[in-house]
């Protein structure tokens with residue numbers, strides 16, 4: 162029997178002799194590659210954390226000791242070793258294992274993650290709770306070098322470093338990569354820690370500490386040696402005991418080091434060095450390509466995608482380059498999502514006007530605001546879900562000063578395999594309440610391009626939201642034309658029922674409208690809403706239906722209802738959109754159908770409400 166098949170819990174792992182751990186790591190890595198190639202998922206990061214995961218569960222008494230994985234996209238080995246091996250074929254599929262840690266999924270998933278840089282805060286909270294409750298347990302945050310660039314990680318370090326008697330261990334998993342190559346001064350600093358005299362000294366110190374039965378003596382030697390050879394690291398200045406860098410693929414380093422650290426009191430910081438994609442040559446060579454994959458044949462590797470419909474991300478990337486060519490004032494900003502946001506071409510063509518600011522959404526927005534004060538034209542490309550991080554910056558730094566910043570909001574609506582953590586369900590609600598904002602929702606690729614142009618030319622804050630993946634296949638016109646601000650359009654004329662659709666919901670609404678003989682409007686603007694169009698439709702239709710791929714609460718439908726109320730118009734209205742609950746991972750089309758947001762579901766809801774019973778105001782909010 163394969164070794165891996167005998168391990169259904171960390172307790173079983175801990176019974177293995179140390180000599181069996183390296184063969185186990187080999188099996189685990191093969192399992193990962195085989196499994197992820199069949200399901201898709203975050204491959205590179207997982208291949209890089211095989212040994213670290215084994216070592217942590219081997220040395221620490223999980224789940225009594227708490228491991229908090231930052232982002233959580235590297236937790237597949239953790240899932241496999243904590244009893245979920247046989248469910249891995251369901252990874253990221255509807256009803257299956259999540260791609261991230263979830264408290265409801267396992268007692269070993271101590272904290273739900275997926276947005277980065279929360280692990281140190283959460284683990285510190287757990288460590289402090291243990292202290293307050295008088296419990297003896299360790300809390301361990303495992304954070305990558307990319308995630309370490311976020312302000313939140315440093316807020317937590319700042320707080321943790323003065324909490325002297327908490328059992329907190331921060332493991333920095335340094336693979337010298339974010340999704341794209343790492344950026345910023347911290348990366349430069351980590352590279353310095355890895356290089357030359359310091360690394361050599363630290364390695365020797367590590368060796369001295371590793372087998373040390375007289376731990377305190379060894380620790381003093383370590384501090385002494387470090388003090389003699391190099392200045393204290395910034396992590397020590399933060400109040401942590403810094404250990405490392407050590408080889409994160411060498412179980413013979415990892416396990417004794419962790420065993421020794423386990424005996425130390427107070428905030429500890431272990432710097433491990435790993436390789437993204439470790440053990441699978443193709444992923445080692447191209448960690449970005451294998452960061453998040455679809456299904457692929459592991460022997461052949463990921464093949465170039467067949468030409469198909471253009472994604473909205475590509476539409477944005479092309480628009481950005483075209484607009485940059487037309488206007489020298491344009492600068493493009495991404496908080497660490499160059500590939501996902503379609504900015505690879507822009508960086509190549511306009512390296513001086515491209516800014517990857519690291520995983521720093523708040524900073525990306527205020528940095529844009531600063532650029533705008535000086536007459537530049539910043540375009541912040543950001544996923545809807547990640548803009549949540551920068552809400553105060555959006556209001557206080559951009560909108561309040563009516564600064565000219567364009568927001569390209571990718572991944573608006575349901576995203577599929579990443580699930581609830583990454584769903585862009587809230588942006589309509591959280592944007593439309595901000596004064597000065599213009600908010601648009603693209604219904605097809607060409608409209609997306611035109612809306613981006615509109616947002617860019619508008620002298621104030623403006624956002625264009627568009628979904629993950631491809632659109633309907635609309636022809637994209639080369640010229641950069643804008644749309645009149647606050648003007649929607651009628652897509653089809655009908656009777657009695659007016660469907661007011663937004664963004665990605667225009668196409669299925671047109672199909673539903675054709676089936677029902679209803680009028681369908683592409684509202685285009687969530688804000689300013691086309692109130693004249695609303696009034697016109699109200700004048701010659703009996704029933705209103707609003708449809709959006711965003712939460713119903715406070716959404717575009719609510720904007721229509723508010724406009725009707727403000728105009729003193731009473732009209733039965735059915736608001737279709739995303740319900741007041743988190744929607745798990747799964748196939749995006751199936752998920753949309755599941756909440757009634759495909760053509761069939763829209764038609765069915767309308768029929769049920771207005772064609773068979775008493776009209777009244779209904780929100781599909783259950």
Ligand SMILES: Cc1ncc(C[n+]2csc(CCOP(=O)(O)OP(=O)(O)O)c2C)c(N)n1
Pocket residue numbers: 206232234235275276277304305306307308309336338339340437496497498520522547550
């Ligand atoms: C707040 C936030 N912004 C952006 C992302 C997208 N994202 C996921 S993983 C990742 C890179 C993380 O790098 P690192 O922590 O070094 O882990 P690695 O991928 O190298 O294993 C990014 C930018 C995110 N999950 N959360």
Ligand SMILES: CC(=O)[C@@H](O)[C@H](O)COP(=O)(O)O
Pocket residue numbers: 232234275340453501572576579629
């Ligand atoms: C873990 C994480 O946040 C990213 O890797 C994310 O999964 C990327 O999503 P897209 O595939 O939509 O770019």
Ligand SMILES: [Mg+2]
Pocket residue numbers: 305306307308334335336337338339
């Ligand atoms: Mg990294």
